[in-house]
Amino acid sequence: MPADRRTVRIGVIGAGWIGREHIRRLTDVVVGARVTAVTDIDAERAAEAARYPGAAVHPDGASLIASPDVDAVVVTSSGPSHAEHVLTAIATGKPVFCEKPLATTAADCLKIVEAERAHGRRLVQVGFMRRFDLGYRQMKEVIDAGRIGTPLMVHCAHRNASSAPAYTSDMAALDTAVHEIDVLRWLLADEIVSAQVILPRPTTKKPAHLVDPQFMLFETAKGVRVDLEVFVNCRYGYDIQCEAVGEDGLVRLPDPAAVGVRTAGAHSTAVLPDWTGRFADAFDTEFREWVAGLRAGHASTGPSAWDGYAATVITGAAVESRATGRVVTTDIPRRPDFYDAFAG
Ligand code: NAP
DSSP: GGGGGGOOOEEEOOOOOHHHHHHHHHTTTTTEEEEEEESSSSSSHHHHHHTTTTOOOOHHHHHHHHOOOEEEEEOOOOOHHHHHHHHHHHHTTTOOOHHHHHSSSHHHHHHHHHHHHHHOOOOOOOOOGGOOHHOOOOOOOOHTTTTTEEEEEEEEEEEEEEOOTTOOTHHHHIIIIIIHHHHHHHHHHEEEEEEEEEOOOOOSOOOOOOOEEEEEEEEEEEEEEEEEEEEEEEEHHHHHHHHESSSSEEEEEEOOOOOEEEEEEEEEEEOOOOSSTTTTTHHHHHHHHHHOOOHHTOOOOOOOOHHHHHHHHHHHHHHHHHHOOOOOOOOOOOHHHHTTTOOO
């Protein structure tokens, strides 16, 4: 059988919210993939998630990765466990898709980068799905074609209607802004060299423990300035905005398609209530392209272990800036040549 006709057998580590969502996607949406193995710390949760694709349940990540019935691994467990699973997959020579964050410390991310470079071929893709969103892809085409001229500034907003009880002030950078951080590095083909967090007047509509909103400022190596409003108790809905301004024009991320309604003297379009539907198509495309690449025997060109490392450094700088009130430089070294050939 030609390489591109085979079914990729996938093992999923972590059967929580997004693990189950990706199992459904790999089973029902993506052509050429089958979930053959599942594991979770909670064995019952793993068994329940494994039932629909008819997958084997493994006691832990190491046993799942070693299984001869697993060609590639998806890591959707909690962040602190990611590095161990990704390093084991690399040691076994199996491609691994890891949800963000790649690892919770920069040192662990670098261990992964070094292990992958020693392996000699890209095996790791990080789950930054915005790069697969049609709107962001159209923005990148416009910027890359030079239609707005040299980019100078980017204005972004990331708003949620309300935050979950477990959401902390650090998560504004680590879980929320991380998506803008990755997509901006990719859109601008530029590195973020500093982060600063400024605190506006707090909303009264937030839990007492939370700092919300937060205003984040980033500077890139080429001098582009980015402002990002993270406001996770904005009340009115889930709203992602991005506008890049260049010397000759600007390009703006489109809102999700929504019908316009004119009635009672007003013209309105709906705003999504939460984030779950906003990037559903992007998640589908992300996995379609990952699986298609595996079937064709290509190394991944999606977000790399280096991108995962950079994102962890930059989100860490934002957390530090909020704590100290200072501008924090990132000191990210030049991307190793190894990753240039696979740059998306
Ligand atoms: P979740 O519902 O808490 O699921 C994580 C699951 O992994 C839990 O069942 C957890 O068990 C289990 N687990 C923890 N350590 C494990 C290990 N070593 N081996 C096997 N299973 C383990 O969390 P989630 O919302 O699905 O998020 C999972 C990951 O996806 C996080 O890193 C998150 O940041 C990322 N994520 C990304 C996006 C995106 O937009 N790309 C969206 C959502 C989530 P216990 O509960 O018993 O610890």
